[in-house]
Amino acid sequence: MATVVPVDDFTGEWYPGFKPEHIASPYIVDGTGPFTKEDEDKFWYLDFHWSRGLTPLAAFAWGHDGYCWGTQHAAEALPLPPGRGITSRFAGTHLYGSAIPESDPREIGARANRLGTNLPHFLQNYQQIWAAGRDELEATWTYFRGIDLTQEPTSRLPELLTQARRYHQRSMEIHFGVMYPLLVNFLGFYGACAEMGIDTNQIGKFLQGEDTKIMETDRELYKLAIKARQAGLSDVFADNEPPQLREALSRHGGSASQWLTDFDDFLQIYGYRQEATCDVGLPSWIEDNQIPLGLIKTFLLKKEDHDFEAAARNAIAEREAAIDAARTGLTKEEQAVFDAGLASNQAANFPWWQDDHNYYIDLKVMLPLRWTCQELANRVGADHKDDMLYLFWPELLDVANGKPYKGELSGLVKDRRQYFDHWQAKRSAMPKVMGTIPDAVEDPVLIEIFGLNPQAIKAVQNPDAANATTLSGVPAAKGVATGIARVLQSSDELHRLEPGSILVCESTSPNWTPAFGKIAGAVCDGGGMLSHAAIVGREYGIPTVTAVGVATLAIADGDEIEVDGTNGKVTILKKAAELAEAEAAAR
Amino acid sequence: MGTDSIVWVDEVDPAAAMAAAGSKMGRLTELHRAGVSVPQGFAVTVDAYRRHCTESGLDERIEEVISWLGTDPSDAAVEDASVKIRGLFETTPMSEALAAEITEAYEELCLRCVDVNVPTAVRSSATGEDAADASFAGIFDTYLGVSGANRVLDAVRSCWGSLFTGRALAYRLRKGISHHAMPIAVGVIELIHARASGVAFSVHPVTGKPDRIVIETSWGWGEAIVQGLVNPDHVEVGKADGRLLKYDVAHKSVVSAFDFADGRVTEIEMPAKLADRQVLDEEQVSAIAAAVKAIEEHYGYPVDVEWVISRHRRAGDPVCIVQSRPVTVTADESERTPAAYDPVALAQKFVFSGKPLPGR
Numbered sequence: 001m002a003t004v005v006p007v008d009d010f011t012g013e014w015y016p017g018f019k020p021e022h023i024a025s026p027y028i029v030d031g032t033g034p035f036t037k038e039d040e041d042k043f044w045y046l047d048f049h050w051s052r053g054l055t056p057l058a059a060f061a062w063g064h065d066g067y068c069w070g071t072q073h074a075a076e077a078l079p080l081p082p083g084r085g086i087t088s089r090f091a092g093t094h095l096y097g098s099a100i101p102e103s104d105p106r107e108i109g110a111r112a113n114r115l116g117t118n119l120p121h122f123l124q125n126y127q128q129i130w131a132a133g134r135d136e137l138e139a140t141w142t143y144f145r146g147i148d149l150t151q152e153p154t155s156r157l158p159e160l161l162t163q164a165r166r167y168h169q170r171s172m173e174i175h176f177g178v179m180y181p182l183l184v185n186f187l188g189f190y191g192a193c194a195e196m197g198i199d200t201n202q203i204g205k206f207l208q209g210e211d212t213k214i215m216e217t218d219r220e221l222y223k224l225a226i227k228a229r230q231a232g233l234s235d236v237f238a239d240n241e242p243p244q245l246r247e248a249l250s251r252h253g254g255s256a257s258q259w260l261t262d263f264d265d266f267l268q269i270y271g272y273r274q275e276a277t278c279d280v281g282l283p284s285w286i287e288d289n290q291i292p293l294g295l296i297k298t299f300l301l302k303k304e305d306h307d308f309e310a311a312a313r314n315a316i317a318e319r320e321a322a323i324d325a326a327r328t329g330l331t332k333e334e335q336a337v338f339d340a341g342l343a344s345n346q347a348a349n350f351p352w353w354q355d356d357h358n359y360y361i362d363l364k365v366m367l368p369l370r371w372t373c374q375e376l377a378n379r380v381g382a383d384h385k386d387d388m389l390y391l392f393w394p395e396l397l398d399v400a401n402g403k404p405y406k407g408e409l410s411g412l413v414k415d416r417r418q419y420f421d422h423w424q425a426k427r428s429a430m431p432k433v434m435g436t437i438p439d440a441v442e443d444p445v446l447i448e449i450f451g452l453n454p455q456a457i458k459a460v461q462n463p464d465a466a467n468a469t470t471l472s473g474v475p476a477a478k479g480v481a482t483g484i485a486r487v488l489q490s491s492d493e494l495h496r497l498e499p500g501s502i503l504v505c506e507s508t509s510p511n512w513t514p515a516f517g518k519i520a521g522a523v524c525d526g527g528g529m530l531s532h533a534a535i536v537g538r539e540y541g542i543p544t545v546t547a548v549g550v551a552t553l554a555i556a557d558g559d560e561i562e563v564d565g566t567n568g569k570v571t572i573l574k575k576a577a578e579l580a581e582a583e584a585a586a587r
Numbered sequence: 588m589g590t591d592s593i594v595w596v597d598e599v600d601p602a603a604a605m606a607a608a609g610s611k612m613g614r615l616t617e618l619h620r621a622g623v624s625v626p627q628g629f630a631v632t633v634d635a636y637r638r639h640c641t642e643s644g645l646d647e648r649i650e651e652v653i654s655w656l657g658t659d660p661s662d663a664a665v666e667d668a669s670v671k672i673r674g675l676f677e678t679t680p681m682s683e684a685l686a687a688e689i690t691e692a693y694e695e696l697c698l699r700c701v702d703v704n705v706p707t708a709v710r711s712s713a714t715g716e717d718a719a720d721a722s723f724a725g726i727f728d729t730y731l732g733v734s735g736a737n738r739v740l741d742a743v744r745s746c747w748g749s750l751f752t753g754r755a756l757a758y759r760l761r762k763g764i765s766h767h768a769m770p771i772a773v774g775v776i777e778l779i780h781a782r783a784s785g786v787a788f789s790v791h792p793v794t795g796k797p798d799r800i801v802i803e804t805s806w807g808w809g810e811a812i813v814q815g816l817v818n819p820d821h822v823e824v825g826k827a828d829g830r831l832l833k834y835d836v837a838h839k840s841v842v843s844a845f846d847f848a849d850g851r852v853t854e855i856e857m858p859a860k861l862a863d864r865q866v867l868d869e870e871q872v873s874a875i876a877a878a879v880k881a882i883e884e885h886y887g888y889p890v891d892v893e894w895v896i897s898r899h900r901r902a903g904d905p906v907c908i909v910q911s912r913p914v915t916v917t918a919d920e921s922e923r924t925p926a927a928y929d930p931v932a933l934a935q936k937f938v939f940s941g942k943p944l945p946g947r
Contacts, residue, residue, distance in 0.1 A: 081939045112939070116931045123930060184934045187944065191937025192928070194945040329832050331798040331825040333926075340928030442941045453943075 003461065005434045007044075010035045010091035015056050015392075016415035022392035023060055028072035029100050030087040032063035035434075039089055043441070044096040044434040045452055048507035048526040049277055051490045053093030053424045055389040056416060057396060058281040061168060061369060063088045063095055066278050070172025072100070074180045078118055081111040083443065085176075092423030094430050097450075099443050122181040126348040133174035134360050140167050144368040149375040157376050158400040164369035165393070168278070171365045175357065179350075186350035186530070187444050189341040196334050198326045201475055204529050206323055207345055208538045209316035210352040213359030214510050215539060217270040219308045221292060221514055224263055225299035231255035234300050242294035242495055267292070275491045275511045277362035280370045281389050294495035295514045302499040306517040311541050351535045358510035380405040382413075390416040427489055428552060432460040432525065448528040451507075451547025456526075459549030466553050468572075473548035474528050475568035477537030481521035482573065487557045491515075502563055504555045507546070508533040516540040521563035523551045523570050537565065545570050592635035592685055593692045596628050596776075607632045609712030609772035614911050621885040623878060624905040626895075627699050628776030629692045630712060631743050635685055636770050639747070643679045649751070649766070656760065662753075665760070669753040676748030681740060689743065689775075690736040696777060706734040706778040706845070708909070709742035711749050713771045726755050727771070731808060731852035732778055732845055739775055746773040778852075779907050780845075783866045784809035784895040785819060787875050788914060789826070789883035792891065795917050799832060800824045800876045804866045808843035808852050809893050809909075816854055817841040820866045824876040831872055836865045871896060874906045882911055889914040 014034040023033055054062060072085030084100040102108055122129060144164070152160065186207075194200050228237060233249070233256055240248040249256040271285040271292070285292045299306075323342065330338055373388035373396070380399060382388065387405075388396055390413040399405050437457065446452045451474060459465060483502040488494065491511050497503060499518045507526040508515075516522070516536050520543075524533045527546035537544030543565030551570065555561060558576030562569075574582075594607050596615045605613035608630035615625045640646045652668050652675075660668075681689075697705045711727030728749035730742040749755070750771045759766060785804030790797045803812055803819040811817040817839050823832040842857045867875070875894055882890050893910040900906065925932065937944055 081935070082941065083939075112935060115934065119931050119934065184938050185930045187938045188930050188933030188936070189928075191944050192925075192933050200944075331832060332827040332830075333798045337925055337928050341930075341933075344928060344930065440943065442943065444938055444944050447943065 002439065003437045004040060005431055005437060005461075007035045007037065007040050007091070007434050010434075011037055014090065015059075015419055017412040018056075018392070022056075022394055023064060025060075025064055025393070027064070027068055028076060029068075029084045030072070031068050032060070032088045032090070035089045035091055035096075039098075040435050042098045042435050043438055044089060044098045045446070045450055046430055046432050046434075046506075047088075047095045047097045048450075048524075049509055050095050050279060051427055051506050052276070052279075052281070052492070053420055053427065054090075054095060054279065055093070055281045055386075055420060056392045057369075057373070057389045058279050058366075059090055059093065059095070060393050061165060061280055061366065062278045063090065065165065065169040066172040067095070067097065069169055070176045073173045074176030075100075077177055078122075078180050078184070079111045079114055080180060080184075081108045081115055091430065091434070092426065093420055094423060094427065096434060098435070099446060119181055119184065123185055123344055123348055126178075126182075130178050130353070133178060137167075137171055137174060137360060137365075140170070141364070141368075144371075149371055152375075154376075154379050154400075154402075157372060157379070158397055160372045161369065161376075161396065161400055164372050167368055168365050171361050172278075175361050178353065178357070182348055182350040182353055183445060183449075183530070185348060186345055187448065189345050192337060192341055193326070196330055196338065198329070198338075201478075202322045202326060204351065204476075204534065204538060205319050206326070206342060207319075207349050207351045208535075209312065209319045210349060211312070212352060212356035214355050214513050214536075215308070215312075217273070217359070218514050218517060220266055220270060221295060222299060222306060222308065222517060224259075224266060225296045226305065227262060228259055228296060229300060231259050233259060237293075237297045237300050242290035242297060245293040245297065246289045263289075263292075272364040272367060273359075273511065274363050274366065277358065277509050277511075278366055280366040280373070281386070283370075284364070284367055291494075298495060298497060298499070298518060299514075302518055306540075308517075311539065314541055315539050351530060354530065355510060355513075355532070355535055355539075363510060376400055382410065387413050390420070432549065433457065437461070448530045451524075451526045451528040451531065451549075453528065453547055456547045456549035462550070465550035468550065468554045470572070471523075471545075471548045471551060471554055471570040473523070473545040473551075473568050473570065474534070475565055476527070476529060476531070476534030476546040477522075477540075477542055477544035478566045479521075479541065479543035480562065480564045480566065481543045482560070482562045483520040485523075485555050485557060485559045485561045487552055487555055489552075502561055504551050504561075506552055507531060508536065512536075516542050521565065523548055523555065523561070523563055525549055525551050525553075590688060592632055592638075592688050594630050594632055595692075596625060596630070596774075599630075606714070607634070607772065608774070609633065609714050610912075611710060611712035611910060612772060612774040613712070615774070615776075615909075617885075618882065618908055618911055621881070623882060623885075624907050626708075626777045626779055626907055626909060627696060628707070628774055629696065631685075631689060631773040631775065633714060633770045633772045635688075636747055636772065639679075639681060639685065642682060645675060645679050648675055653756075653766075658760070660760070662757070665757050666753045669751055669756050672751040672756075673745075673748040676744050676751075679744075681744065686740055689740055693736045693739050693775065696775065700777050704734045706732045706850075707739060708774070708776045708778050709733045709739060709746060710774040710776065711746040711771055712774045713750065714769050726752065726758070728752075729810075731810060731843070732850060733775075734850050738850065743773045743775070747771060776909070779895040779909070780898045781808045781895045782806070782898045782900070783871070784893070784909075785812050785866075785875075786891055786893055787879045788889070788891045789879050790889040790914060791823075792914065797889065798826055800826055800879050802867070802872065802875055802879075805837075805839045806842050806857065806861050806866060808845075809895065810843040810852060811841050811854050813893065817857070822867065822872055824872060826876075826880060829873055829876055829880075831869055834865065834867075834872075836863065838863055839866075867896075870902045871906070874904070878906055878908055882908070886913070 067088040075085035082102050084102050086097050089096050190203050193203050236252050267286050273285050274282045374385045377385045377388045440454045441452045483500050485504045486497050486501045487504045494515050497515050500520045503519045503522040507524045513536050522533050522544040524546045527533050534546050543563045545568050556576050559572050560574040562571045597619050601616050601620050604616040612630040619625045652671050709730040728746050733742045787802045791801050802822040805817050805819045812819050818837040820837050821835040839857050839862050841854050843852050844855050846853045890911050891914050892908050895907045
């Protein structure tokens with residue numbers, strides 16, 4: 001029997017002043033919106049990518065154009081035979097997702113036939129298809145970079161806003177248009193390997209060891225830390241908190257001036273990067289230097305530098321050993337299938353793409369919309385440069401077209417900021433799943449990326465989960481580590497990680513990767529074998545367990561915990577309170 | 588050599604072997620002719636059994652017991668009839684002529700093996716035993732380690748009687764088959780002094796995958812494996828290239844060993860030093876795989892065999908095949924290794940089937 005988690009608590013008024021027409025926009029199968037009672041029939045999962053919550057503009061731009069349009073567009077284009085993509089709903093500011101099934105057997109058959117033509121075509125032409133998509137997006141990106149918004153007449157802002165929104169929407173068509181076939185090919189290979197008796201925990205390793213733009217960013221950031229140490233700036237970093245660092249370095253002068261020049265050069269290449277995927281609400285590293293500076297500050301605390309080259313060498317050696325071991329146990333006929341599948345997946349490498357594409361798409365795609373909103377805020381004399389992000393799309397266009405902002409709209413923005421803060425504080429208490437919960441989720445995408453396996457679904461429904469001291473999840477990256485847990489709600493708190501900390505969070509996104517250069521282990525509520533933390537954990541050699549379901553609930557900040565990434569176990573060794581008592585007694 | 592009552596594995600015309608010596612012994616002859624190494628031995632023929640039953644008056648007495656049963660007897664009544672009939676076989680002596688012929692053949696076997704009172708395996712070899720109905724296989728008796736002419740004679744009569752075990756009787760009653768329709772021969776075969784033995788399949792016995800040879804093995808004689816008394820080492824070999832794919836060493840707690848006091852093979856506790864030791868080396872695995880592959884090619888269909896590695900075998904020698912029969916398992920279409928990597932078929936099977944991925 002499926003259990004039902006009621007949605008009633010989240011069907012009341014949405015953002016202050018919200019009207020249904022605020023989110024009226026074409027959609028393919030289903031568009032976004034706040035929860036209604038009818039949604040209770042479906043199975044909803046709290047999406048870990050947006051743990052801060054989303055502002056009205058972010059909720060619409062991402063929740064509608066990205067989440068709904070992007071996935072549903074790609075699910076039609078490939079197509080996915082039994083699924084039509086994903087849709088989204090909001091409980092307060094928090095995004096829930098739900099897969100849209102296709103149940104008509106005739107339609108499923110017709111879609112399967114189309115897949116039979118389109119998937120091989122995609123795999124044969126993958127390099128070209130992805131390069132073409134990336135070039136298209138980079139061209140649009142270059143177009144936006146070439147615009148000096150301060151010089152544009154206000155009358156052009158509506159057009160620029162529309163272009164920026166379209167850029168994101170197009171990005172998501174390309175994003176999911178590449179991701180779905182890559183994922184389908186990978187999961188098919190995975191199934192074939194499993195059936196040939198290959199240890200499934202090894203399969204992720206076959207495709208690791210390929211460098212990505214995200215790892216390259218981490219290395220460059222680390223180099224800056226080493227340069228800072230060599231330039232004798234360690235004390236400046238140690239003595240100042242991230243918000244004051246830039247100013248302190250400027251004041252310091254001398255070697256710090258050259259270092260800041262290097263830092264700014266770094267930012268010009270790697271700094272168009274937000275602290276979450278596709279969230280217009282967040283600044284880039286260029287807009288807010290304290291994020292990269294804070295990361296460099298914590299890198300300097302490490303006694304030994306993270307050896308990126310050694311980690312990369314290990315990842316490659318581990319890959320080759322895993323492939324050899326798997327092939328040895330296969331018959332000649334099976335080896336032929338394995339080799340062809342491996343070659344296909346190495347050429348069109350899903351785990352690699354899953355990290356690399358974020359540099360080109362997810363981490364910067366919302367910036368043109370954000371910049372234009374900030375310019376508009378400036379023109380209308382808003383109190384805060386981010387005020388426009390608290391408007392819904394039609395309201396934003398109205399303001400760009402000359403409707404007065406001060407007054408009714410600015411009042412609403414104040415209320416909506418409060419609403420956002422209210423829901424942000426409730427994040428940890430949000431149900432992880434809602435609506436009609438199936439005994440077992442069947443969609444491998446939800447299982448492998450979101451970690452909605454039967455064990456995790458059971459764990460999140462356990463009323464006593466907060467008191468659990470042993471937790472289990474997906475063994476995502478091997479090894480065992482013990483350390484003090486740092487439970488982070490979002491990457492805004494990355495600076496709280498110390499060398500040797502165990503990162504505990506809902507899940508990581510590409511913007512979290514620099515943390516893997518200093519942590520000893522990672523534990524995530526969500527994710528699976530193919531989620532971000534799993535992929536990065538394997539590349540960095542950090543013991544990682546994903547899909548625990550209730551890690552952020554059961555583990556408290558400061559607990560001493562053990563992460564066993566080989567067996568997928570997490571053990572709370574000592575509670576933070578006990579450790580504090582012991583410390584007090586020792587004094 | 589050979590008479591109406593006795594045929595030798597290596598001498599009988601293969602075309603007549605099945606009819607005269609039953610399927611188990613008939614197959615040994617076929618294997619021998621195909622160049623496979625099989626043990627020395629002879630069969631006491633179906634005719635000899637028939638003559639014994641007719642001339643001694645056993646037929647009438649068996650008929651009488653069976654007629655009491657009717658068409659739908661209780662299990663207890665069948666068991667009771669079985670005990671009665673087997674008792675009749677134990678107490679009815681062979682004709683002196685037949686006893687002399689078997690004794691003569693046994694002495695010839697001793698000579699061929701250059702041994703005194705050579706230990707033998709005395710095996711029932713029924714006609715139709717290896718028929719497609721797998722439930723029928725192994726239903727009749729086998730005696731391992733029978734040594735000396737008198738003991739061989741007794742074992743032959745016991746094998747005859749095993750045509751009337753409770754299971755066999757019930758089976759024939761259920762299927763409406765007369766016992767006259769499936770007379771029995773008895774094989775008397777040199778007992779290979781086994782260092783290790785086991786079974787081997789030319790396809791995977793569970794999934795039916797045809798691309799591999801599967802071997803199960805333990806120390807000593809194969810009885811403990813055949814009867815499922817020991818958890819054997821499990822070995823898989825690629826059929827195309829003969830490469831060892833996997834070797835899982837099991838904890839083997841029971842061994843079929845020769846009990847010299849009792850003069851037979853019996854199951855005893857495995858010596859601790861052997862229990863966790865790998866039974867076969869790569870050369871032995873290759874020799875077994877080569878034999879199984881040759882037998883499958885000879886027959887043109889998948890087979891399972893029982894094999895023995897003799898104490899005297901040296902590297903490079905063939906292994907000894909003591910039994911072979913067709914495998915009835917066939918590969919489920921979905922279990923077959925696909926001929927090529929087909930991402931669409933794999934996606935349909937693993938991603939869009941509505942089932943979780945295997946191994947998750």
